[in-house]
Amino acid sequence: MRTRRLTAGLTMLLLFGLLLFDQVQSGGLNRFDAPPLIAWGSGQAAGGAHCAALPR
Template identity: 50%
Template sequence: MTRRFTASLAVAGLVLLVAFDQFSTPLNPYQAPALFALGSGQVAAGGFCGALPK
C-alpha cells in the first residue's frame, strides 16, 4: 500500500461518515443541545466516574 492510497482511503472514509451522519436523520435545531455550554446555565448530564456521591 502506498501513502497516497492510504490517505485517499482515509479521506473517502471520512466523507462517507459525514454523508451518512448528514442524511441519517433530519436536523432539528430546536432539540439540539448547545454547541458550547460555557456559562449557558445548562446542567451537565450523564455520568462521570470521578464524581463523588452526594
C-alpha cells in the same frame, strides 16, 4: 509502490461517507435549536454523552 497517499485518501473517503450517511439518516440540523456557544457559565447541563458516563 503503494504509499500513504492511498490510505490517507481512503480515510478521508470513509469520513466523507460517514458524514453523508449521517446526513441522510439523521433528523437534520437546526442551528436555532443549538446550545449556547460555550457551556461554561451558561447554566445548561452537559449532555453526558461521554465514555466515562454511566447511562442515565
